[in-house]
Amino acid sequence: xxxxxxxxxxxxxxxxxxxxxxxxxxxxxxxxxxxxxxxxxxxxxxxxxxxxxxxxxxxxxxxxxxxxxxxxxxxxxxxxxxxxxxxxxxxxxxxxxxxxxxxxxxxxxxxxxxxxxxxxxxxxxxxxxxxxxxxxxxxxxxxxxxxxxxxxxxxxxxxxxxxxxxxxxxxxxxxxxxxxxxxxxxxxxxxxxxxxxxxxxxxxxxxxxxxxxxxxxxxxxxxxxxxxxxxxxxxxxxxxxxxxxxxxxxxxxxxxxxxxxxxxxxxxxxxxxxxxxxxxxxxxxxxxxxxxxxxxxxxxxxxxxxxxxxxxxxxxxxxxxxxxxxxxxxxxxxxxxxxxxxxxxxxxxxxxxxxxxxxxxxxxxxxxxxxxxxxxxxxxxxxxxxxxxxxxxxxxxxxxxxxxxxxxxxxxxxxxxxxxxxxxxxxxxxxxxxxxxxxxxxxxxxxxxxxxxxxxxxxxxxxxxxxxxxxxxxxxxxxxxxxxxxxxxxxxxxxxxxxxxxxxxxxxxxxxxxxxxxxxxxxxxxxxxxxxxxxxxxxxxxxxxxxxxxxxxxxxxxxxxxxxxxxxxxxxxxxxx
Amino acid sequence: xxxxxxxxxxxxxxxxxxxxxxxxxxxxxxxxxxxxxxxxxxxxxxxxxxxxxxxxxxxxxxxxxxxxxxxxxxxxxxxxxxxxxxxxxxxxxxxxxxxxxxxxxxxxxxxxxxxxxxxxxxxxxxxxxxxxxxxxxxxxxxxxxxxxxxxxxxxx
Numbered sequence: 001x002x003x004x005x006x007x008x009x010x011x012x013x014x015x016x017x018x019x020x021x022x023x024x025x026x027x028x029x030x031x032x033x034x035x036x037x038x039x040x041x042x043x044x045x046x047x048x049x050x051x052x053x054x055x056x057x058x059x060x061x062x063x064x065x066x067x068x069x070x071x072x073x074x075x076x077x078x079x080x081x082x083x084x085x086x087x088x089x090x091x092x093x094x095x096x097x098x099x100x101x102x103x104x105x106x107x108x109x110x111x112x113x114x115x116x117x118x119x120x121x122x123x124x125x126x127x128x129x130x131x132x133x134x135x136x137x138x139x140x141x142x143x144x145x146x147x148x149x150x151x152x153x154x155x156x157x158x159x160x161x162x163x164x165x166x167x168x169x170x171x172x173x174x175x176x177x178x179x180x181x182x183x184x185x186x187x188x189x190x191x192x193x194x195x196x197x198x199x200x201x202x203x204x205x206x207x208x209x210x211x212x213x214x215x216x217x218x219x220x221x222x223x224x225x226x227x228x229x230x231x232x233x234x235x236x237x238x239x240x241x242x243x244x245x246x247x248x249x250x251x252x253x254x255x256x257x258x259x260x261x262x263x264x265x266x267x268x269x270x271x272x273x274x275x276x277x278x279x280x281x282x283x284x285x286x287x288x289x290x291x292x293x294x295x296x297x298x299x300x301x302x303x304x305x306x307x308x309x310x311x312x313x314x315x316x317x318x319x320x321x322x323x324x325x326x327x328x329x330x331x332x333x334x335x336x337x338x339x340x341x342x343x344x345x346x347x348x349x350x351x352x353x354x355x356x357x358x359x360x361x362x363x364x365x366x367x368x369x370x371x372x373x374x375x376x377x378x379x380x381x382x383x384x385x386x387x388x389x390x391x392x393x394x395x396x397x398x399x400x401x402x403x404x405x406x407x408x409x410x411x412x413x414x415x416x417x418x419x420x421x422x423x424x425x426x427x428x429x430x431x432x433x434x435x436x437x438x439x440x441x442x443x444x445x446x447x448x449x450x451x452x453x454x455x456x457x458x459x460x461x462x463x464x465x466x467x468x469x470x471x472x473x474x475x476x477x478x479x480x481x482x483x484x485x486x487x488x489x490x491x492x493x494x495x496x497x498x499x500x501x502x503x504x505x506x507x508x509x510x511x512x513x514x515x516x517x518x519x520x521x522x523x524x525x526x527x528x529x530x531x532x533x534x535x536x537x538x539x540x541x542x543x544x545x546x547x548x549x550x551x552x553x554x555x556x557x558x559x560x561x562x563x564x565x566x567x568x569x570x571x572x573x574x575x576x577x
Numbered sequence: 578x579x580x581x582x583x584x585x586x587x588x589x590x591x592x593x594x595x596x597x598x599x600x601x602x603x604x605x606x607x608x609x610x611x612x613x614x615x616x617x618x619x620x621x622x623x624x625x626x627x628x629x630x631x632x633x634x635x636x637x638x639x640x641x642x643x644x645x646x647x648x649x650x651x652x653x654x655x656x657x658x659x660x661x662x663x664x665x666x667x668x669x670x671x672x673x674x675x676x677x678x679x680x681x682x683x684x685x686x687x688x689x690x691x692x693x694x695x696x697x698x699x700x701x702x703x704x705x706x707x708x709x710x711x712x713x714x715x716x717x718x719x720x721x722x723x724x725x726x727x728x729x730x731x732x733x
Contacts, residue, residue, distance in 0.1 A: 207654075238648045239728065250654070252644045462729055473645045474726055528729060 036097060036350070037126075042343040043333025044223030046134050047274065048127060048141040050171075051300030052322035054150025054178075054420040055162045055440070057364045059116035059351040061423040062323045064305065065389040066104040067558070067568030070282075071470035072493040075565075076572035078310045079282040079302060083569035084577040090307050101325060101348045102305045108385060111425055118324030118349045120165045121356035121364060126327050126347055127170065128357060138223035143171045143197065144300025144320075145233065145278040148190075149178035150420045152375050152436035153368055158182050161367040163194045168360050171197040173218060177234030177278045177301060181442045183245050184213075200231030200276070202261050207250035216261050219270055225334045228270035230261050230294075232277040234301055236476050242443055242524060253279065253473065255290045262293045271337045274298060280477035281306065281319045287473075288312035295339055296330065302477045303389075303419045309344050318344055322420065325349055375433035380546040382430055383553040388421030388438060390568070391467070392480050392490075393558035396421060396438050400538065401484035402554070403545030408448040408519040408535055411505060412456070412486045416522035417467070417479035430552070435542050439521075444537035446521045449529030453505075454512040459528070460488065460500045468492050468499065480560070481523075486510075489561040502561070620672060623680035624710070627670050628718050633710060636719035641709040643723050650727040652698040657709040657721075659693035666693035668712040675705035701727050 070080040081089050083103050092098045100110035101117065131139050147166065148159035159182050166174070174197045179187055191199040191214070202216035217230040235253040238246050262273050272295040277284055280301040288297060289312060297317040305321035309330075316339070320328035326346040333341040368375070386396040401413040422437035424430055451459070466476045489502040503510035520526060521538040535541065546552060567576035618626075624633070642656040659666045663686060671682040684695050693711070701707070708722040 236646055239646055243648070250648060252648070256640075256642055459729065465726075466728060474724075476646075524729070 036348050036353075037129075039130075039329060039331075039345055040343060041134060042331040042341050044138055045225050045227065045272075045332040045334060046130065046139045046223070047227075047296065047298065047328075047330045047332070048130065048139060049144065049298045049318065049320050049328035049330065050123065050142075050147075050324065050326070051144035051278070051298070051320050051328075052146040052303050052420065053118075053120075053143070053162070053324045054146055054322065055148060055154030055159075056118055056151055056323050056422075056437070057120050057153060057161070057165050057367065059119035059122065059349075060323060060437070061111055061425060062117055062325055063104050063107045063385065063387045063389065063423045064102060065391070065568070067390040067392060069391045069468070069492055069562065069565060069568070069570075071468050072574070073470050074282060074472070075570050075574050077282075078306050079280075079285070079304055081304075081569070085569045085571040088571065088577065092307070097348055097350060098307065101321075101350070102307065107423075108425060114350055115352035117351065119351050119356065119364075120169055120324065121358075121361035122349050122351045122354045123324060123327055124169050124357035124360040125354050126349065130329065135223075140220055140222045140227060140229075141170055141172050142229065142274075142276050142298055143174040144276060144298055145174060145176040146178045146300065146322075146420070147174065147176075149181060149440065149442075150323075150437065151440055152433055153371060155436065155440040155442070156371055157367070158186055159190055160194060163190050164363065164367060165360070167194075167196045168363050172220070173198045173200060173229050173231070173276055175199070175201050175231040175233045175276050175278050175300075177237055178241070180233075180237050180246050181241050183442070184247070184249060200229065201233040202230055202257055203232050203235060203251055203254040205250050207248055213249055216257075217265055219265060219268065225332075226269055226271045227274060228265035228268075228272070229274045229276050230258065230265065232258070232275060232279055234278040235283075240476050240478065245442070253283070253287065255287060258287075259291050259293075262291060266293060271334050272296065272332070272339060277301075280472070280475065281310075281317070282472040282475060283477070284317050284319075285310055285312050285472065288315040288317060296332070298328070298330075305346060307346050309342075316342060316344075320346060375431065375436070377432045378429040379432060379435070379543055380430045380549065381551050382424050382428060383426060383551060384556060385426050386422075386424040386430070386434075386552070386554070388423070389419060390479065390558070391417075392560040392562075393482055394421075395554040395556065396424070397482040398484065398554035399546070399552050400438065400542050401482065402552075403542045404446055404519050404521070404538070405484055406545060407541045408446065410448050410485070410517045410519040412516055412518045413484040414518060414520035414523075414525055415482040415484070417463075417481050418522070419478060430546055432543055435539050435546070439537075439539040439542065441522060444521065444539060446519055446535040446538050446541060447526035447529075447532050448517065448519045448535060449526045449532035450515045451518050451529045452512065453503075453510045453514050453516060455528060456486070456510060456516060456518070457500060457503060457512065459525070460503070461497050464490065464492075464499045465496045469496070481520075483559065487559045487561075489563050491563040493564050501563075616678070618678040618680055620674040620679040620708075623672055623678070624708075626680065627683070627710060627712070631716075631718055633718040633720045635721065636711075637721075639709050639711050639719055639721035641707065641721040641723050643707050643725050645724075646726045646728060647701060650701045650703075653701050653707075653725060654696070654698050655707060655709075656696040657694070657711075659711045659719075661693065661711075661713070663688050663690055663692055665714050666711060667714050669693060669695055670710040670712065671695075671697075671699060672708040672710065673699060673701055673705055674708060676700070676702050701725055703727050 068082040284299040299319040303322035526532045
């Protein structure tokens with residue numbers, strides 16, 4: 001059976017099926033991964049999409065996870081695919097540029113062959129090409145957020161440098177998450193005075209009156225089609241990040257309100273409805289079942305580089321990786337308010353193969369100029385690959401935790417399980433910029449405090465439930481906090497509160513009644529503890545530590561034992577390849 | 578002047594009206610709680626007090642809107658609407674099944690209220706189910722429930 005995208009979509013539309021079987025997509029995977037700039041246009045609407053740039057204006061190395069585990073029901077589904085399971089699901093061949101961009105397999109060797117990824121000047125060049133081919137009136141460029149935060153240049157300019165870059169890229173519409181950690185006044189200042197894009201969100205409201213802070217939607221004419229775009233900022237912003245940044249604002253998924261706006265834009269004559277979201281790929285797949293009438297979801301937050309859309313009921317859901325590695329392109333043919341055909345591609349932003357846009361390249365240089373000397377300083381070298389991501393452990397986090405342990409003289413270190421950062425190849429220099437790329441937040445202080453053994457156990461269970469809850473609506477889309485000095489065993493598929501066992505603190509069984517000296521950064525953990533003492537910002541501690549030790553060599557092996565799944569990248573049913 | 582500005586400049590009376598919506602009469606909240614903490618009341622006890630032991634069936638006529646994960650467990654926004662003519666709805670009761678006192682709020686309606694709708698904020702001591710029970714004029718009870726998670730924070 002030879003099934004085209006068009007047939008598939010009609011099939012799904014008529015039968016109301018959720019099409020995400022790997023067999024169907026394997027057949028659809030007719031694009032040779034090596035011909036990565038080819039695209040056969042469809043219809044009159046082109047939606048361009050980036051998400052989770054994390055303020056990376058320049059190309060970088062970014063290794064995808066080697067462990068990406070989830071609740072039993074979600075194992076091996078889009079959103080929880082990595083390594084060989086990812087390659088099998090999407091039909092990707094080893095040693096290709098897609099394998100290099102989308103998986104960790106062969107990363108270090110392929111990095112030498114294919115070079116750095118992303119960079120706004122390179123994205124701009126692709127956008128120019130697409131607009132020239134299609135006609136600018138047929139193109140709408142959207143950004144799912146987590147754009148302003150994640151690097152030194154983002155932090156030092158309180159997001160302004162990144163807004164300048166977005167303006168140069170020609171972003172039309174955006175939503176947010178980490179944007180809010182610059183504080184609500186700064187967000188409003190950047191949105192109202194500097195950002196050329198429209199910042200929309202139907203799920204950010206005044207917590208007393210429920211009045212919306214931003215426009216909930218915008219309707220744009222694209223290629224003769226009235227496209228309504230409704231925004232969802234990250235629903236759990238005040239839970240995952242300190243509340244004080246958005247004091248007086250309330251978030252949440254707000255599916256009921258979303259349904260109301262879908263109906264409203266349709267009554268205003270919208271031909272198709274797009275949800276621009278920072279919900280997370282898995283949450284959006286669940287949301288598409290709850291809200292009727294959304295044609296397309298441009299997702300973000302969970303950083304998945306999904307080369308094919310997921311179709312849930314009649315909704316096409318796509319996501320575009322992270323760190324500027326990809327430019328998503330979704331072409332739509334729309335007839336009588338229905339999508340009758342579509343084509344999708346994630347362009348890998350392979351900087352070695354793309355000529356950068358001169359103007360944007362100059363802008364980036366200019367934006368970096370005040371900080372260039374400070375940020376390019378070499379502070380040490382690494383023997384092993386330094387990376388972020390993975391569900392429980394990653395090497396760059398280990399270096400940061402070593403630094404914190406030395407500085408604070410504690411027994412246990414907790415390090416946040418963010419999914420943004422950078423990658424440094426073995427043998428390469430570590431710069432100040434690299435450290436900021438792992439730690440550039442507006443609440444960088446390290447705290448030392450005391451927790452009882454029981455509190456530590458409860459805390460691990462609480463965090464595990466935010467990561468491994470079987471209902472996507474209750475997941476926060478990050479990874480487990482990393483720990484140093486504390487090892488444990490986890491049964492991911494166990495019920496809430498019963499996942500963690502065999503907890504050891506520096507080799508000894510955790511005593512529930514004893515007080516432990518803990519240090520952490522990037523969260524509100526210290527508020528649960530006693531005798532909290534504030535230390536220096538995490539980037540200063542880490543930079544000084546690397547300068548002192550000169551060469552880092554963190555172990556590659558995780559300190560967490562997984563009891564019920566035998567590998568980091570299982571396929572459906574938890575099988576390992 | 579938009580609605581927000583307008584409301585901010587009006588009196589406290591307007592504020593309570595806005596928050597309580599069409600509620601005609603409420604019990605279970607008041608100043609006496611400060612001096613006399615309520616006795617422990619389990620979910621089953623609280624439910625029995627409301628229904629007198631009658632069966633309560635799940636119904637999609639009861640629309641319960643609450644967050645999946647609470648931003649602040651001390652003030653969790655909860656909205657309940659019973660999609661039936663007001664004449665058929667006698668009261669809406671809100672229960673929080675693991676709170677010290679599971680009975681959180683009861684709101685009684687008259688036809689003058691127009692529709693059976695309340696919007697309020699409740700305290701949740703930990704992760705639990707919020708249950709909205711509608712007491713109908715014919716003496717029957719229908720309900721909807723939603724788990725709300727109370728967590729220390731994100732995955733960092």
